[in-house]
Amino acid sequence: MNFNLSQDQQMFAETAKQFADQELAPHAARWDQEHIFPKDVMAQAGELGFCAIYAPEEAGGLGLSRLDAAIIFEQLAGGCTATTAMLTIHNMATWMVATWGTSTVVEQWCPTLTTGQQLASYCLTEPGSGSDAASLTTSAKRDGDDYVINGSKMFISGAGETDLLVVMVRTGGAGPKGISAIAVPADSQGIHYGKAEEKLGWNAQPTRLVTFENVRVPVANLLGEEGQGFSMAMKGLDGGRINIATCSVGTAQAALDAAKEYMLERQQFGRPLAQFQALQFKLADMATELVAARQMIRLAAFKLDQDDSEKTVYCAMAKRFATDVGFTVCDQALQIFGGYGYIKEYPLERYFRDVRVHQILEGTNEIMRVIIARRLLDEACGEIT
Amino acid sequence: MKILVPIKRVVDYNVKVRVKSDNTDVDLSNLKMSINPFCEIAVEEAVRLKEAGVASEVVVVSVGDKACQEQIRTALALGADRGIQVDTDQKPLPLSIAKLLHKVVEQEDPSIVLLGKQTIDGDNNQTGQMLAALAGMGQGTFASELKIDGDKALVTREVDGGLVTVALSLPAVVTTDLRLNEPRYASLPNIMKAKRKPITVTTPEELGVTIESTVEVLKVESPASRSAGVMVDSVEQLIEKLKTEAKVI
Ligand SMILES: Cc1cc2nc3c(=O)[nH]c(=O)nc-3n(C[C@H](O)[C@H](O)[C@H](O)COP(=O)(O)OP(=O)(O)OC[C@H]3O[C@@H](n4cnc5c(N)ncnc54)[C@H](O)[C@@H]3O)c2cc1C
Numbered sequence A: 001m002n003f004n005l006s007q008d009q010q011m012f013a014e015t016a017k018q019f020a021d022q023e024l025a026p027h028a029a030r031w032d033q034e035h036i037f038p039k040d041v042m043a044q045a046g047e048l049g050f051c052a053i054y055a056p057e058e059a060g061g062l063g064l065s066r067l068d069a070a071i072i073f074e075q076l077a078g079g080c081t082a083t084t085a086m087l088t089i090h091n092m093a094t095w096m097v098a099t100w101g102t103s104t105v106v107e108q109w110c111p112t113l114t115t116g117q118q119l120a121s122y123c124l125t126e127p128g129s130g131s132d133a134a135s136l137t138t139s140a141k142r143d144g145d146d147y148v149i150n151g152s153k154m155f156i157s158g159a160g161e162t163d164l165l166v167v168m169v170r171t172g173g174a175g176p177k178g179i180s181a182i183a184v185p186a187d188s189q190g191i192h193y194g195k196a197e198e199k200l201g202w203n204a205q206p207t208r209l210v211t212f213e214n215v216r217v218p219v220a221n222l223l224g225e226e227g228q229g230f231s232m233a234m235k236g237l238d239g240g241r242i243n244i245a246t247c248s249v250g251t252a253q254a255a256l257d258a259a260k261e262y263m264l265e266r267q268q269f270g271r272p273l274a275q276f277q278a279l280q281f282k283l284a285d286m287a288t289e290l291v292a293a294r295q296m297i298r299l300a301a302f303k304l305d306q307d308d309s310e311k312t313v314y315c316a317m318a319k320r321f322a323t324d325v326g327f328t329v330c331d332q333a334l335q336i337f338g339g340y341g342y343i344k345e346y347p348l349e350r351y352f353r354d355v356r357v358h359q360i361l362e363g364t365n366e367i368m369r370v371i372i373a374r375r376l377l378d379e380a381c382g383e384i385t
Numbered sequence B: 001m002k003i004l005v006p007i008k009r010v011v012d013y014n015v016k017v018r019v020k021s022d023n024t025d026v027d028l029s030n031l032k033m034s035i036n037p038f039c040e041i042a043v044e045e046a047v048r049l050k051e052a053g054v055a056s057e058v059v060v061v062s063v064g065d066k067a068c069q070e071q072i073r074t075a076l077a078l079g080a081d082r083g084i085q086v087d088t089d090q091k092p093l094p095l096s097i098a099k100l101l102h103k104v105v106e107q108e109d110p111s112i113v114l115l116g117k118q119t120i121d122g123d124n125n126q127t128g129q130m131l132a133a134l135a136g137m138g139q140g141t142f143a144s145e146l147k148i149d150g151d152k153a154l155v156t157r158e159v160d161g162g163l164v165t166v167a168l169s170l171p172a173v174v175t176t177d178l179r180l181n182e183p184r185y186a187s188l189p190n191i192m193k194a195k196r197k198p199i200t201v202t203t204p205e206e207l208g209v210t211i212e213s214t215v216e217v218l219k220v221e222s223p224a225s226r227s228a229g230v231m232v233d234s235v236e237q238l239i240e241k242l243k244t245e246a247k248v249i
């Protein structure tokens, strides 16, 4: 067992860190404040390969591992959490299109999706179906060579700015087996976009309700087979959970680094904050838990790369643990900054706002526990160590 | 046209270095190491010349122990074609490096040797000049612009009085200044491709050069810490002090 990054991974991380320091971090506060979705920077990220890290090479992706992706996203998230999170969603959606799309769809969309010239959204959640995703009701009815889609999708990241929607729809009966995934061009006739939701964080990218009213797409836009949509959506989310957990760890690392620097500089009671043991212990715990979270994510990514039979459990554990730790670390770093942590002149309050949603989306942390416990209590469950 | 780019592994410019307690050197253990920024600019310029169809091959060379292959790989990921490592555990000074490079120049026969004007560790600013003298090539140092015009290199140099442009017959040595270009990021696909590019290893012995130290380091010390400033009450007082105390105006 070797916990060191390979030379390639070190170089990937280095490139990602340079990009984060130079192209993301200097603008992140303004993007947050002015609600700017930096599509040009996403395209620039695409030129470097960040838009299709684990999509298959045949479709123009880099075919790298989930572990590689986690290492890269962690560095990017330290520069801008919200932009990186959108990049991870785009990677997940692009991977689904590249993996299960028909040759028509792959040829039409993958050249631009993999390079970030066009972006994709992932549409699972509905107003009446959040945690209970298998109860979704958006329908796609076969009509000649087309599917006709009706229904609505809630909280869609990037919607209104992205070019392709990967939509989970009901083509069959109730339950997960009646669900299919379809690639829908975002400018199709009959798609209506709601207002950009006003949010606590993730302000550098819009979140919208998307309504489908008799939207027609060719049958060739079906991903995989009818009825496989839910399982694809969940496979996408295994990786998505690693990615989002990584965004928490990368952000928390930036918060921790800032707090450490601040403790050395800020003087109260005639000495630097770094000399108060209460704060030293706080810092020690933050760093310890962050290492645990990071390694747990890498373990889960490894299990996913190995196609381990219990990969979903490891991904759920990593997502639950790392997003909780990430939030706590950001909160504590803010606390170390005292009043300065609370004002926007420093990035701490943004870190805190941005990572909060990671405990909610891609499956809430309660649902992660549902997944873990259900599997643990299943007789067929393999060893979880 | 072949371009040879000598590069050096140095402590990263973001790192705060500390002097060893015995004052023999700075402490480099566990520090982040990078390609010297001026060398990176040289690599970028060479790759741009290749992309523009002016150069046909970009070869990077580094003198150092095995660890410097990391920086050679970085240069390959930025677009250089192949690498040469001159393997040594010693830390040669500029004259020895220039002698080694001279031998590599004899073997490779490049039209241009493009290198950083200095490295941020020793800040010597000597290697390029010494190499030019040893190899009998013209030199254009501190380049902020480089144009190739037939068998001439037009080098715009940053000098105290402003800019001066020199025309050099090729082959020539050109050293880079900060404003020559802004290096690109190594993209993920290029990092992956770099793995397949060759790095050959040679030694000072094979090149027939003995590394010798002509300089003895007596002591390495931190710069004196800056003493506290004084607050002045008015602009008049500031100007007065600049005139009489600092004597700068
Ligand atoms: C900013 C943002 C961006 C988003 N982006 C996307 C996107 O791009 N694509 C997409 O498809 N979705 C997206 N979502 C939706 C997100 O995935 C859902 O909000 C999430 O799955 C929770 O669903 P819900 O909001 O309907 O909450 P609910 O499912 O109503 O849950 C409410 C609460 O009840 C708890 N709960 C529910 N069921 C159980 C149970 N069985 N046991 C215990 N507790 C339970 C939940 O954990 C939660 O705390 C986004 C959401 C936000 C806020």
Ligand SMILES: Cc1cc2nc3c(=O)[nH]c(=O)nc-3n(C[C@H](O)[C@H](O)[C@H](O)COP(=O)(O)OP(=O)(O)OC[C@H]3O[C@@H](n4cnc5c(N)ncnc54)[C@H](O)[C@@H]3O)c2cc1C
Pocket: A266, A268, A269, A273, A276, A278, A279, A335, A336, A337, A338, A339, A340, A342, A343
């Ligand atoms: C929105 C807002 C409104 C405010 N309104 C007012 C107001 O109306 N009037 C007013 O006077 N002030 C106001 N304040 C200031 C507020 O009271 C201070 O921010 C607070 O007292 C902390 O001081 P500080 O920010 O300088 O942090 P610091 O004192 O620098 O503390 C930084 C961190 O170090 C910790 N720390 C410091 N010393 C020790 C120690 N010895 N041992 C362990 N830990 C230590 C602190 O707990 C904190 O976590 C306001 C602040 C904010 C953000």
